[in-house]
Amino acid sequence: MIELEGVPELIDPVMVAAFEGWNDAGDAASAAVAHLDREWKGEVFAALDAEDYYDFQVNRPTVFLDGGVRKITWPTTRLSVVRVGDTNGKGRTRDLVLVRGIEPSMRWRSFCNEILGFAHELGVEMLVVLGSLLGDTPHTRPVPVSGVTSDADLAGRLDLEESRYEGPTGIVGILQEACTHAGVPAVSLWAAVPHYVSQPPNPKASLALLNRLEDLLDVRIPLGELSEDARAWQLGVDQLAAEDSEVAEYVQSLEEARDTADLPEASGEAIAREFERYLRRRDPQAGPGVATEGGLTEGRDSSYLRDSTSGRTRPPRPVSKEPREPKPGDETGAGPKDTGKGSADTSDPSGGPDSAGSADSPKPEDGPEDTGS
Numbered sequence: 324m325i326e327l328e329g330v331p332e333l334i335d336p337v338m339v340a341a342f343e344g345w346n347d348a349g350d351a352a353s354a355a356v357a358h359l360d361r362e363w364k365g366e367v368f369a370a371l372d373a374e375d376y377y378d379f380q381v382n383r384p385t386v387f388l389d390g391g392v393r394k395i396t397w398p399t400t401r402l403s404v405v406r407v408g409d410t411n412g413k414g415r416t417r418d419l420v421l422v423r424g425i426e427p428s429m430r431w432r433s434f435c436n437e438i439l440g441f442a443h444e445l446g447v448e449m450l451v452v453l454g455s456l457l458g459d460t461p462h463t464r465p466v467p468v469s470g471v472t473s474d475a476d477l478a479g480r481l482d483l484e485e486s487r488y489e490g491p492t493g494i495v496g497i498l499q500e501a502c503t504h505a506g507v508p509a510v511s512l513w514a515a516v517p518h519y520v521s522q523p524p525n526p527k528a529s530l531a532l533l534n535r536l537e538d539l540l541d542v543r544i545p546l547g548e549l550s551e552d553a554r555a556w557q558l559g560v561d562q563l564a565a566e567d568s569e570v571a572e573y574v575q576s577l578e579e580a581r582d583t584a585d586l587p588e589a590s591g592e593a594i595a596r597e598f599e600r601y602l603r604r605r606d607p608q609a610g611p612g613v614a615t616e617g618g619l620t621e622g623r624d625s626s627y628l629r630d631s632t633s634g635r636t637r638p639p640r641p642v643s644k645e646p647r648e649p650k651p652g653d654e655t656g657a658g659p660k661d662t663g664k665g666s667a668d669t670s671d672p673s674g675g676p677d678s679a680g681s682a683d684s685p686k687p688e689d690g691p692e693d694t695g696s
Contacts (some may be wrong), residue, residue: 342400346495348453348516349516349522351524351528367403377398400423401424442507459518471484514528534668
């Protein structure tokens with residue numbers, strides 16, 4: 324039995340989750356949930372027991388000083404709750420339960436059951452899991468975000484894709500399957516991160532995920548400095564790519580492939596959706612933080628793009644200059660294989676050419692065909 328003392332009765336709660344690790348290329352998904360927690364001042368009300376799910380030789384605890392006293396922070400998954408308003412100005416509110424942690428090292432089924440136990444006790448209506456993957460997408464274009472579900476009714480109502488993915492999966496896919504068996508509506512939102520500049524952070528991808536989440540839940544998300552960070556990120560990558568003619572040529576080939584693939588999307592329906600987004604965001608009191616991820620041309624600082632492990636000041640060279648255009652029906656849009664964390668886990672720490680394809684890249688997945696590990 325899960326005891327949730329001190330948590331008030333929630334209004335139309337939705338659970339939003341993200342996990343560091345294989346499903347978090349460029350740290351885009353975990354950074355998006357961290358942004359929500361920070362902007363809405365979420366209050367942590369529960370944490371999973373780290374001993375049950377984590378290998379501390381893989382995810383090590385950290386030591387810090389608090390007023391001269393040494394303390395330890397254990398790697399785990401924490402839950403917080405925030406109350407937000409909607410976008411239509413009618414005063415309606417709803418609550419979000421934010422789940423942020425690290426992909427567990429073991430006992431995935433128990434881990435998912437514990438998350439679903441919290442969801443049941445809190446009366447959660449839907450679970451949205453954020454993820455990010457490496458793909459053949461140019462950094463100069465809007466970040467592609469795929470919304471997938473294994474629920475046919477939900478797919479029709481929310482204009483989502485039904486997952487047909489088969490292959491290796493991460494905790495996002497296992498949690499999605501657990502929701503299906505438990506009868507909890509679940510959606511996965513996946514942002515595609517350019518594989519040639521996969522080092523975290525990627526504020527542009529985080530911004531794209533939050534924009535899609537905003538549309539999905541019909542809530543107004545305060546973006547703070549995230550839009551400005553995304554502008555700085557794109558300007559920095561533009562400058563670094565311009566220093567390498569091979570990378571610039573490769574980016575141009577990706578742009579041409581992307582623009583050709585996106586031509587059918589230039590429809591009246593797509594234009595109407597963008598206009599509706601504009602109308603929702605035109606509140607003059609919202610400040611510059613309400614811009615979308617498209618058209619990011621200005622910036623202020625790109626120093627964080629440097630790879631601290633090698634002093635590298637340019638994006639890694641791509642494996643091939645030939646674009647790999649996603650096939651029709653492929654939910655992922657994923658490109659070269661990778662760990663989903665860029666060069667952070669198993670690839671070359673220098674961020675060189677070998678870092679673009681060392682392991683399987685995660686795909687948007689959910690549904691009963693995912694078997695886990």
